[in-house]
Amino acid sequence: MTTTNRSSIFAGVSALLIPAAIGMVFFYAPLEKTMGSVQKIFYFHLPLAFSAFLSFFVAFVAGIMYLRTRRQIWDARLAASVEIGVVLTTLVLITGSLWGKPIWNTYWTWDPRLTTSLILWFIFASCLILRSAVEEEGKRATYSAVMAIVGFVDVPIVFLSARLWRSIHPTVIRSDSVGLESSMLITLLACMVAMLTFWIGLYKFRVSLQLQEAAASALLNPKH
Amino acid sequence: MKDTFLVIAYMAIWIGLSGYLATLAHRQKKLSLRIELLNKRLNAEEE
Amino acid sequence: MSSLRQVRFLLCKDLRVELRKKESLVSMAFFGALILVILNIATGIGKQVDAETGAGILWVAVIFSSVLGLGRVFAREKENGCVAALLISPAAPWEIYVAKALVNFTLMTLSELVLVPVFYVLFGAQLNGDPLNLVPILLLVNLGFSVTGTLISAISAGTRRNEVLLPILLFPLLLPLIALAVKATSAALAAQPFSELLDQLEPMAAFCVIFAAVGYLLFPFAIRED
Numbered sequence: 091m092t093t094t095n096r097s098s099i100f101a102g103v104s105a106l107l108i109p110a111a112i113g114m115v116f117f118y119a120p121l122e123k124t125m126g127s128v129q130k131i132f133y134f135h136l137p138l139a140f141s142a143f144l145s146f147f148v149a150f151v152a153g154i155m156y157l158r159t160r161r162q163i164w165d166a167r168l169a170a171s172v173e174i175g176v177v178l179t180t181l182v183l184i185t186g187s188l189w190g191k192p193i194w195n196t197y198w199t200w201d202p203r204l205t206t207s208l209i210l211w212f213i214f215a216s217c218l219i220l221r222s223a224v225e226e227e228g229k230r231a232t233y234s235a236v237m238a239i240v241g242f243v244d245v246p247i248v249f250l251s252a253r254l255w256r257s258i259h260p261t262v263i264r265s266d267s268v269g270l271e272s273s274m275l276i277t278l279l280a281c282m283v284a285m286l287t288f289w290i291g292l293y294k295f296r297v298s299l300q301l302q303e304a305a306a307s308a309l310l311n312p313k314h
Numbered sequence: 315m316k317d318t319f320l321v322i323a324y325m326a327i328w329i330g331l332s333g334y335l336a337t338l339a340h341r342q343k344k345l346s347l348r349i350e351l352l353n354k355r356l357n358a359e360e361e
Numbered sequence: 362m363s364s365l366r367q368v369r370f371l372l373c374k375d376l377r378v379e380l381r382k383k384e385s386l387v388s389m390a391f392f393g394a395l396i397l398v399i400l401n402i403a404t405g406i407g408k409q410v411d412a413e414t415g416a417g418i419l420w421v422a423v424i425f426s427s428v429l430g431l432g433r434v435f436a437r438e439k440e441n442g443c444v445a446a447l448l449i450s451p452a453a454p455w456e457i458y459v460a461k462a463l464v465n466f467t468l469m470t471l472s473e474l475v476l477v478p479v480f481y482v483l484f485g486a487q488l489n490g491d492p493l494n495l496v497p498i499l500l501l502v503n504l505g506f507s508v509t510g511t512l513i514s515a516i517s518a519g520t521r522r523n524e525v526l527l528p529i530l531l532f533p534l535l536l537p538l539i540a541l542a543v544k545a546t547s548a549a550l551a552a553q554p555f556s557e558l559l560d561q562l563e564p565m566a567a568f569c570v571i572f573a574a575v576g577y578l579l580f581p582f583a584i585r586e587d
Contacts (some may be wrong), residue, residue: 112324131323138327157582181330188323212533219529223520229586231514237530237581238511243575244534253536254544292335299338302345309352314416 097298100291107284111277119277128192133258135185137285138178139207144289145175145215150242153235162304165231168238169221170296172214174289179211210246213241227304274286365465371460378437380512385430389472393426394453394479398450401483409487416543419480423473423499424506426529430468431510434461435518444584450575454581462576464505473499486534494549494558498542501565505538512576514581538568 115133122129148171156179157166186204198204215236224230379385385415400418404410410418438444447457457473510531517526545561 093320114351127317128320130320134324134327177330177334181327184326185323187326188319191346192319209533209536212536216529216533218452220516220526223522223526229519232582232586233519236512236516236583239579240509240534240572240575244537247568247571248537251541251568253558254541254564260569275443288331296338297341299342299345302342302349306345306352309356 097291098292100287100294104265104284104291107280107287111281112285114277114280119274120271127191131185131189133281134285135182135189136278137282138202139182139187140282141285141289142175142178142182142207142210144176144286145293146210146238146242146245147215149214149294151176153238153242156231157239158233160228162227162231164299165227165234166199166297166300166304168231168234169300170236170293172217172238173220174292174296176211176214176218179207179214182207183211200252202249204263205252206245206249210241210245211242214238217241227291257281364372364456366530367456368424371452371457372440372463375464377444379468381446385433385468386471389426389468390431390475391458393422393472393476396422397476397479397483410484411486412490412532413547415480415484415488415550416546417476418484419546420502420539420543422476423469423478424474424504424532424535425528427465427469427503427506427510428478430472431465431506431508431514431531432524432527433515434465434511434514436523437470439518445575454584455577457584458576458580462507462511462573466503468504469503470500473503474477475582488511488550490548490550490552495546497562498545498558498565501562501569502538502542505565505569505572506535508537508573508576510533512580512583517581519583519586521535534572538565541565 109134115130119130119133119306149168152164152168155161156168183204186207190199191197194253219235220228220237224233260271397522400421404414404418435444438447441458452460477492481482481492510527513531513534514527517523518532520526541561541564545558547556547563548561
């Protein structure tokens with residue numbers, strides 16, 4: 091399977107890049123003044139969030155392409171990206187929560203970015219639940235495509251309206267917009283590159299798995 | 315005390331990602347076995 | 362037939378069927394009232410609620426009871442094998458979409474005529490705001506709920522687990538609308554002037570427009586799967 095071979099290039103590369111990036115986080119990046127060592131969670135929290143968002147964007151595009159072309163490859167890409175997106179978003183929520191507790195003494199804040207991540211999680215997790223509820227492939231593909239498109243359209247709406255909710259709850263402004271000095275920026279970039287390489291390998295692997303499973307079940311239920 | 319959160323966070327990332335990878339690898343293995351069985355069955359039927 | 366007449370035709374057909382037995386309306390109003398009573402008990406019998414809590418309570422009751430009505434919109438057609446008939450009919454998919462959304466809008470509005478008074482009876486002791494201020498909020502939510510819900514209902518009705526899937530698929534999408542509605546409602550219940558509500562009403566209207574457009578584009582794909 092050439093796809094598995096190509097994905098293993100990315101896998102191999104990321105197996106080197108990720109430990110290197112982690113090394114940078116702990117040995118190269120300086121200690122942040124106000125937050126101390128807990129700030130280092132940020133170096134992977136941000137790439138995780140970015141990769142999760144990228145996954146959902148890919149799902150959105152795959153949904154549109156499936157509805158236009160009806161080709162199974164797009165459904166495979168949608169399934170892969172939705173699943174990976176949900177896994178990554180789970181980690182975003184966990185790391186965000188663990189960062190928040192020592193800094194602001196709360197496990198959860200309703201700031202727009204965390205809120206959007208939470209709702210994204212629910213939207214795309216519900217898409218996975220939908221997929222498990224439909225057996226027939228064409229139907230499942232169409233329904234998932236519609237949900238992925240609607241879900242992604244909702245994202246900016248959620249983000250913008252979360253900014254409007256704020257005056258009910260006491261606002262906690264996230265400080266990752268505080269200026270980063272250059273060594274921090276470089277570390278962040280390294281983690282981002284490592285994460286993206288990992289994502290590409292993971293995505294390709296997951297897509298090939300999906301296609302193989304579809305082929306296997308086609309063998310079992312041949313359509314005449 | 316703060317450092318505990320840092321450690322837990324990185325452990326969570328590690329466990330999460332490698333757990334997911336392990337699940338996928340397991341699925342792949344089951345699938346390969348299944349395809350092998352199917353091929354054997356197909357070859358047997360052809361004879 | 363022109364589009365307007367198609368839509369009106371389908372709308373009247375559904376409303377006539379509904380009004381014969383009032384099956385959906387009764388369940389929506391009854392379930393909504395039941396939720397209000399349960400929430401009254403849950404917040405402590407006899408305890409007064411402030412505007413913010415009251416707003417949340419009202420909206421929990423409305424959205425959970427509305428999901429009941431929405432679940433029936435396409436389920437009834439599927440049970441009787443009517444979806445194919447609808448698709449073969451001269452009505453374009455988008456006309457079916459608009460008609461069904463309007464049906465749901467009507468049902469929600471009618472059930473709220475029962476639920477809002479019940480809410481005031483149970484919780485209204487300290488809520489001094491002008492109830493008329495609630496009307497635009499209710500109408501906008503009904504609209505947003507209906508345009509989004511009709512699309513999602515077409516999907517969930519195509520699965521074996523319609524009633525279970527519908528809230529799971531729909532509620533995450535509606536969260537921004539509901540959150541804005543709760544905020545506006547708590548201002549209205551707390552007797553704030555109407556101008557305070559515009560900050561929420563405008564984004565809510567935008568929500569309705571965006572999801573109506575998305576629904577219009579995607580509904581034909583969802584309804585044709587069977």
